[in-house]
Amino acid sequence: MPAPIINRADTLIFARWIIPIAPSSAPLANYAIAISNGKISAILPAAEAQSITATKTLQLKHHAVMPGLINAHGHAAMTLFRGMADDKALHTWLNDHIWPAEGQWVNADFVRDGSELAIAEMLRSGTTTFSDMYFFPEATAEVVRKAGIRAQLSFPIFDFPCAWGSGPDDYLRKGLALLDEHKHSELINIAFGPHAPYTVGDDAMQRIVTLAAELDAPIQIHLHETQQEVDDAVTQTGKRPIARLAELGLLGPKTQCVHLTALNDEDITTLASHGCHAVHCPESNLKLASGFSPVEKMRKAGINVAIGTDGAASNNDLDLFGEMRTAALLGKAVAGDASALPDSYALEMATLNGAKALGIDHLVGSLEVGKQADIIAIDLSALEQQPIYSPVSQIAYTNISHRVRYSWIMGRKVLDNGELTTLDSRDIIARAELWRKKISGE
Numbered sequence: 001m002p003a004p005i006i007n008r009a010d011t012l013i014f015a016r017w018i019i020p021i022a023p024s025s026a027p028l029a030n031y032a033i034a035i036s037n038g039k040i041s042a043i044l045p046a047a048e049a050q051s052i053t054a055t056k057t058l059q060l061k062h063h064a065v066m067p068g069l070i071n072a073h074g075h076a077a078m079t080l081f082r083g084m085a086d087d088k089a090l091h092t093w094l095n096d097h098i099w100p101a102e103g104q105w106v107n108a109d110f111v112r113d114g115s116e117l118a119i120a121e122m123l124r125s126g127t128t129t130f131s132d133m134y135f136f137p138e139a140t141a142e143v144v145r146k147a148g149i150r151a152q153l154s155f156p157i158f159d160f161p162c163a164w165g166s167g168p169d170d171y172l173r174k175g176l177a178l179l180d181e182h183k184h185s186e187l188i189n190i191a192f193g194p195h196a197p198y199t200v201g202d203d204a205m206q207r208i209v210t211l212a213a214e215l216d217a218p219i220q221i222h223l224h225e226t227q228q229e230v231d232d233a234v235t236q237t238g239k240r241p242i243a244r245l246a247e248l249g250l251l252g253p254k255t256q257c258v259h260l261t262a263l264n265d266e267d268i269t270t271l272a273s274h275g276c277h278a279v280h281c282p283e284s285n286l287k288l289a290s291g292f293s294p295v296e297k298m299r300k301a302g303i304n305v306a307i308g309t310d311g312a313a314s315n316n317d318l319d320l321f322g323e324m325r326t327a328a329l330l331g332k333a334v335a336g337d338a339s340a341l342p343d344s345y346a347l348e349m350a351t352l353n354g355a356k357a358l359g360i361d362h363l364v365g366s367l368e369v370g371k372q373a374d375i376i377a378i379d380l381s382a383l384e385q386q387p388i389y390s391p392v393s394q395i396a397y398t399n400i401s402h403r404v405r406y407s408w409i410m411g412r413k414v415l416d417n418g419e420l421t422t423l424d425s426r427d428i429i430a431r432a433e434l435w436r437k438k439i440s441g442e
């Protein structure tokens, strides 16, 4: 059905290209997009849009306009540990460095300041939705509201105590309160965040399965991050983690499986048949030498693959455009096929596939009339992007994140000509420096 013709809008953006992602990623040249009441109200050729009266009009002659990016996995507050424990393998990194540091430093203030630093970095580089898994999610929620960004907050569950709680009972009680508090929120969704198969036992997993089904809530979990994780599980239980979670009923269309490097064909079939989503974090997997995710095989098996940065302590940035480029390049090498993970698929992974994974594709992930106006504009006029045969290629394969100039979330402008409108960069940097001094004992 053709979209209704409108004659007025709150914001009208004329762009050199619009890349809608759905129904396809093919760029629409010299188009306009209208925003009314926080939603996309029209997408039409620029010549036809001249008749629309708008409160604000923007002429973006050299820009590509596309859906805001969706960072489907991270630990926002870990920005305050960026560069603190580099060049270590996952288990040494976690057991000997990160978990002791978290035990010493993480509290609600740490999470508030670290999350604000992360959100500022993500907004500046084109992310409009992020999925987080960290302690004190209520503190992250405060900053999410302040920034006006969209988020899924997965509350953590371990079998053991941490700064946020004493064990599974306590985590579930706090998490359910958070779910209840945000059940009508437009920007925040709450998910269950069992940390990993090796930190959460069968009892807690079973309670998560029951509660998540009752509340129709998503589950996000680190899964098959390394071959060692799989080998240890087989030694201890005789089962691969994916097989164990399938038996426990934890795998389903609301389950977001993060990492998925050590997969055999049976694992892929199990994930596909349960409708699970994969969240690929290529830079964290490379930096921690965790392994290689068979993204092309998963795609061919019909698994929805989204993309995430993971935390800044294992990446070390939150640049989803950079992650997209790494995913595309690595995906080709892993598949042994240069045609695997083409530019258009890289863009889909970071937008619509992310929205599908988080269960919000009816709201965001593509530019379509009726969807929420989560939109970014990238200036392609710089030397490094010339000449432009294909804007999709330039976005996927050139270093582009610093060229994001505008960003709207639910129609609200949160990045204006490269400047954050809701957050104060200088104050955020000053607070990060205070944490560095404290943590380094200066």
Ligand SMILES: CSC[C@H]1O[C@@H](n2cnc3c(O)ncnc32)[C@H](O)[C@@H]1O
Pocket: 075, 094, 098, 099, 102, 133, 134, 135, 155, 156, 157, 193, 194, 195, 196, 222, 225, 284, 310, 311, 314
């Ligand atoms: C449940 S709160 C998050 C918890 O996860 C830790 N973490 C960060 N990155 C990874 C990773 O790649 N694999 C496993 N666990 C990770 C983080 O430090 C928190 O303790």
Ligand SMILES: [Zn+2]
Pocket: 073, 074, 075, 222, 258, 310, 311
């Ligand atoms: Zn992670």
